[in-house]
Amino acid sequence: MLMFRPLIRYAVFTGRARRAEYWLFVLFHTIVVGSCLGMAVASLNNPENPGAALSGFVMWLSLYGLAGLALFLPWLAVLARRLHDIGQTAWWMLLLAPSALWPFLAGSNMAGAIARTNGGEGAAAGGAIVEAFAQGMLIAAVAGACSLALFVMTLLPGTRGPNRHGPDPRDHPDAPVRETPAGGLYDEARLDELFAEAKRERERDHRPVLDFGAEPSRPQAAATEAGRAAWDAGIAPARPFGRRGA
Template sequence: MKWYLKVVKENYANFTGRARREEYWMFVLFNMIFAFAIAFVSIGLGLMTELPLLSSLYFIYVLGIIVPSLAVAVRRLHDTGKSGWFFFVALIPVVGGIWLLVLLITEGDKGTNAYGPDPKEAVPADVIA
């Protein structure tokens, strides 16, 4: 949960620097949990009250989370030594999505790279605990 909050609060639109695999994948996990929960609740409320406005809660959440999702993905690509523009490799049919997934799963560069210092070397004590 703290990784999700770190991305949303501290790095909302931060496209510079690097993000560890753990930060990225924990953000993705909690983002999916929240998205499914909000979709379930908003659809349920929309059906119970027959007000289509309530079913738009999910879309409001998605609009609010697009920027931090892109930012953490770009910082994750930076950790592997790739430019954030590599995110667009996903637009290549079939192979692109697989290639992007491999890039996001790959361990980051050891030490400093062109995008900043290794985030594993300077892990704050409160994140480890």
């Protein structure tokens, strides 16, 4: 099934992935991780037995973390293949870096601001906290812009036909990626070989059907001498024309 294909290609960063494959796996990822998180929150709603509520919360929260870690690598792999499908390089995944670093950067700025305000006046403490909050919001805006750009790229249609990353997944969904040492599907030598082979096939199968004055073949000459038509369907697929066939 298309939704589970990224699990089969767990850590395959080569090749291409169509939009349906990527977004169906994102849906599957969201359902699994969201269900674990929802069950963790719902397990706390047990005031009659706080111990069982806490143990259930810890269990589901652990499953939430394990599911997130298990599905993170195939998500990165299918994202790389989705970028390959539109003809881009997987280095565009670096746009995820600001979103991943934002909690740490914002938290460190806020912690540093709180540490600097110890023993200070109220106005100075408030100013440092506001400055740290503004820096955190700026980092969040940059992270949001990068994530939005990557989101738009995953929505773009893939290139039709093969590109430098592999065959079109719409035509060959399970075809392996075959690359030449030059980095493409076919190098110049291979293309020249294919063209020469096609030319030889065309010349070998060519059967002329036009007669513009050449000497008649022996079956045609014999048929003419016997008073029959000089055209034989077994010799030419169409009645000749020209000086001898008009």
